[in-house]
Amino acid sequence: xxxxxxxxxxxxxQPVDILPLVIFRVVFGLLxxxxxxxxxxxxxxxxxxxxxxxxxxxxxxxWIRPLPPTSMYAIFSVLTILSVMIAIGIFYRLSILSFFLLxxxxxxxxxxxxxxxxYFVSVVSLLMITLPLHRKYSMDSYLFPRIxxxxxxxxTLLSLRLMLTIVxxxxxxxxxxxxxxxxALPLRIWLPANAEVPIIGWLFDHLWVAYLMSWGxxxxxxxxxxxxxxxxxxxxxxxxxxxxxxxxxxxxxxGVFPYVMIAxxxxxxDGQDWRWLANKCRINLPPINSSPKRxxxxxxxxxxVALFFAWQLLMPLRHWLYPGNHLWTxxxxxxxxxxxLVEKNGTVSYRIEDPNSDDFWIVYPDAYLxxxxxxxxxxxxDMILQFAHFLADKYQSECGCNPEVYADxxxxxxxxxxxxxxxxxxxxxxxxxxxIPSTWIVPLE
Amino acid sequence: MTHxxxxxxxxxxxxxxxxxxxxxxxxxxxxxREAMLEGMITETILPLHTTFAExxxxxxxxxxxxxxxxxxxxxxxxxxxxxxxxxAYGHIEVYRFRRVMPFINQLNSIPPNIxxxxxxxxDNVSIDANLAASLGSQLKGLATLEYLIFxxxxxxxxxxxxxxMAYMSAIATDIKRVADELVVQWTLDAGGYGDRFLxxxxxxxxxxxxISMLSNEMIAILEDVTSIGLGVPLGYENRGEVQPARVYAxxxxxxxxxxxxxxxxxxxxxxxxxxxxxxxxxxDFLGAELDGEAMSTVINQNIETTITALDAIxxxxxxxxSEDNETVTIAYNNTLSLLRLVKTDMANQLGIxxxxxxxxxx
Numbered sequence: 001x002x003x004x005x006x007x008x009x010x011x012x013x014q015p016v017d018i019l020p021l022v023i024f025r026v027v028f029g030l031l032x033x034x035x036x037x038x039x040x041x042x043x044x045x046x047x048x049x050x051x052x053x054x055x056x057x058x059x060x061x062x063w064i065r066p067l068p069p070t071s072m073y074a075i076f077s078v079l080t081i082l083s084v085m086i087a088i089g090i091f092y093r094l095s096i097l098s099f100f101l102l103x104x105x106x107x108x109x110x111x112x113x114x115x116x117x118x119y120f121v122s123v124v125s126l127l128m129i130t131l132p133l134h135r136k137y138s139m140d141s142y143l144f145p146r147i148x149x150x151x152x153x154x155x156t157l158l159s160l161r162l163m164l165t166i167v168x169x170x171x172x173x174x175x176x177x178x179x180x181x182x183x184a185l186p187l188r189i190w191l192p193a194n195a196e197v198p199i200i201g202w203l204f205d206h207l208w209v210a211y212l213m214s215w216g217x218x219x220x221x222x223x224x225x226x227x228x229x230x231x232x233x234x235x236x237x238x239x240x241x242x243x244x245x246x247x248x249x250x251x252x253x254x255g256v257f258p259y260v261m262i263a264x265x266x267x268x269x270d271g272q273d274w275r276w277l278a279n280k281c282r283i284n285l286p287p288i289n290s291s292p293k294r295x296x297x298x299x300x301x302x303x304x305v306a307l308f309f310a311w312q313l314l315m316p317l318r319h320w321l322y323p324g325n326h327l328w329t330x331x332x333x334x335x336x337x338x339x340x341l342v343e344k345n346g347t348v349s350y351r352i353e354d355p356n357s358d359d360f361w362i363v364y365p366d367a368y369l370x371x372x373x374x375x376x377x378x379x380x381x382d383m384i385l386q387f388a389h390f391l392a393d394k395y396q397s398e399c400g401c402n403p404e405v406y407a408d409x410x411x412x413x414x415x416x417x418x419x420x421x422x423x424x425x426x427x428x429x430x431x432x433x434x435x436i437p438s439t440w441i442v443p444l445e
Numbered sequence: 446m447t448h449x450x451x452x453x454x455x456x457x458x459x460x461x462x463x464x465x466x467x468x469x470x471x472x473x474x475x476x477x478r479e480a481m482l483e484g485m486i487t488e489t490i491l492p493l494h495t496t497f498a499e500x501x502x503x504x505x506x507x508x509x510x511x512x513x514x515x516x517x518x519x520x521x522x523x524x525x526x527x528x529x530x531x532x533a534y535g536h537i538e539v540y541r542f543r544r545v546m547p548f549i550n551q552l553n554s555i556p557p558n559i560x561x562x563x564x565x566x567x568d569n570v571s572i573d574a575n576l577a578a579s580l581g582s583q584l585k586g587l588a589t590l591e592y593l594i595f596x597x598x599x600x601x602x603x604x605x606x607x608x609x610m611a612y613m614s615a616i617a618t619d620i621k622r623v624a625d626e627l628v629v630q631w632t633l634d635a636g637g638y639g640d641r642f643l644x645x646x647x648x649x650x651x652x653x654x655x656i657s658m659l660s661n662e663m664i665a666i667l668e669d670v671t672s673i674g675l676g677v678p679l680g681y682e683n684r685g686e687v688q689p690a691r692v693y694a695x696x697x698x699x700x701x702x703x704x705x706x707x708x709x710x711x712x713x714x715x716x717x718x719x720x721x722x723x724x725x726x727x728x729d730f731l732g733a734e735l736d737g738e739a740m741s742t743v744i745n746q747n748i749e750t751t752i753t754a755l756d757a758i759x760x761x762x763x764x765x766x767s768e769d770n771e772t773v774t775i776a777y778n779n780t781l782s783l784l785r786l787v788k789t790d791m792a793n794q795l796g797i798x799x800x801x802x803x804x805x806x807x
Contacts, residue, residue, distance in 0.1 A: 189796040196479055205475045215461075248492060253798060345792040347785045359685055364668065364672050410789050416793075
């Protein structure tokens with residue numbers, strides 16, 4: 001047992017070329033820079049975090065609130081600057097730590113805007129805090145020459161590759177459902193809407209294309225990290241990465257996610273690959289000076305990384321602890337790499353009753369929410385419950401009572417006929433928000 | 446081992462191929478969505494706006510006639526023109542796209558700001574077309590005109606006050622101005638909104654985005670009819686106590702007609718007015734079904750049921766909410782059913798984008 005552990009430890013501490021990590025740092029920083037600029041130019045700082053009068057906070061993070069408008073803009077400006085600092089590698093550890101904290105703070109303000117790739121950015125930036133991505137080709141290595149190194153322990157490279165592998169493989173496993181594999185859902189809904197795309201658009205009116213792309217997508221997710229790991233298939237696999245993600249960028253409204261994945265998967269190329277490419281492009285990279293030596297990390301650091309991956313491996317599986325179809329109940333749906341699995345729509349209204357009289361109100365959420373918030377909450381049970389609590393608080397003063405709040409819901413998942421999502425007889429004002437399985441959600445028929 | 450694997454692979458490919466061929470036979474035609482969108486504009490949206498503009502022209506003319514010869518007969522003609530214009534407006538209200546909202550907003554802001562209108566009239570401000578154009582939306586438009594010409598003593602108030610008459614006439618003319626501008630906006634190749642609609646305000650994948658934009662507006666009009674048109678007078682935001690004064694058209698007693706016109710406008714947006722493929726045809730093409738029946742048929746049945754339920758409100762809505770509450774409640778429930786069908790089932794079939802921010806596909 002000890003010998004086995006020892007062997008792994010030696011393997012994880014084998015010296016490897018730092019170049020892939022440096023490239024990852026630079027492309028990550030640049031991508032985040034453009035992403036932040038894009039976010040601000042689109043007016044989303046105001047639309048997402050300033051204009052709404054109510055925010056759907058995450059369970060356990062109710063204390064997180066948006067700051068005043070000027071501060072929100074300041075945060076995004078700082079994030080933009082930090083992205084550049086990460087790319088050029090100046091005060092790297094502080095930059096990436098600050099980036100992680102600020103970015104994650106913004107993401108935790110409102111679950112309306114939850115996107116898998118934002119979560120990816122958060123967890124990768126957390127992981128990057130532990131990695132020595134700044135020890136070559138960076139301002140830090142210029143300012144502090146003692147940190148310069150040509151080699152890093154292999155676990156640093158492997159940890160990023162493992163993170164990418166987790167994302168892809170869990171996304172692939174999540175696709176192994178009857179909806180995706182047997183009914184080509186939701187691609188059969190989304191693809192025909194793209195039939196006017198030049199050159200290949202005509203294909204999307206054909207159902208077999210939706211099936212082929214569903215199966216191809218699942219196969220891609222489940223296998224691509226392994227084809228990228230294997231040197232012989234790596235170039236072709238990366239070409240597949242580019243084609244796959246560019247296609248998703250063209251067909252679906254998924255923002256920078258495709259580019260994040262195209263950039264991130266560069267981590268699968270090792271130093272030898274990059275030096276070969278540089279040589280082909282007639283770029284003279286400085287030769288590696290220091291001789292390889294055994295590197296070791298601080299035990300605390302390694303413990304942190306081990307815990308991080310335990311979390312990453314277990315978190316996406318938690319939906320198995322909940323009864324019912326998690327695509328319907330949303331229990332365990334987020335933070336699990338469930339990407340592009342559902343087309344869901346809903347209509348929600350609330351009936352608020354004064355238990356001491358016949359007084360009642362019927363409230364439509366759009367009176368308080370932005371269109372995007374209203375759309376997202378209309379089919380997500382936990383958000384419907386959260387908003388019921390908001391209404392209970394609001395109408396408490398209106399009626400001078402403890403109002404009862406009932407939700408009238410009608411939700412459709414992946415072409416199924418709409419049905420109630422929330423039991424209309426349950427007083428949601430008395431239903432606590434928790435992570436235990438919900439009894440107030442109507443099972444999918 | 447390798448031989449077995451190759452055989453298994455070959456069998457798998459053949460089986461999957463047969464499956465895909467079977468699948469393909471289910472859906473093998475194509476649908477010209479660009480033609481659908483262009484047809485929507487040329488055959489439905491533009492004709493409806495043209496009709497509205499014609500009614501607005503009649504309204505403006507009858508207002509001037511009444512101003513020149515204020516008699517009960519000319520007032521009745523003016524009131525009749527107002528009702529026709531209001532119904533024509535009800536038909537176009539579904540097309541409240543963001544970029545035409547500056548025009549739509551000038552047409553029917555409910556309720557009018559009576560206090561300010563009276564101040565304007567009392568101040569004896571010389572009102573002309575330019576001033577009318579610059580007035581705030583709650584000081585003009587159909588709702589304001591309704592207030593001025595439908596009150597019981599309208600004829601005496603108008604004939605006894607030159608400023609009131611001039612105000613009435615100016616805002617009637619202003620309605621025509623806005624209606625004419627909307628026709629220009631929806632005329633293709635005129636650099637107006639119609640061209641922008643086809644390119645979905647420059648959004649990528651414009652066809653998909655334009656269909657989403659139209660669907661969102663269709664949902665919005667049903668939401669308004671349900672929650673504001675019927676829910677508010679029924680008292681659903683007021684402890685369940687009815688609010689007769691909050692109906693769409695309290696002076697002309699034509700609230701029901703306006704609500705019906707809104708549903709008819711929705712129906713025309715859904716089915717189209719002419720030969721071009723419509724949203725209903727598109728749903729048929731997609732094979733959209735509900736409980737084994739074509740979704741387009743189910744939606745049309747619901748539209749019909751909703752209009753019948755609204756038509757069943759025989760008294761003016763402001764009276765019916767108190768005296769025939771059950772009938773109004775039935776109409777509300779019908780519009781809510783139609784709304785659910787469109788906002789949930791139809792949207793699920795079309796994969797509508799609510800806003801154009803990034804998403805996870807969920």
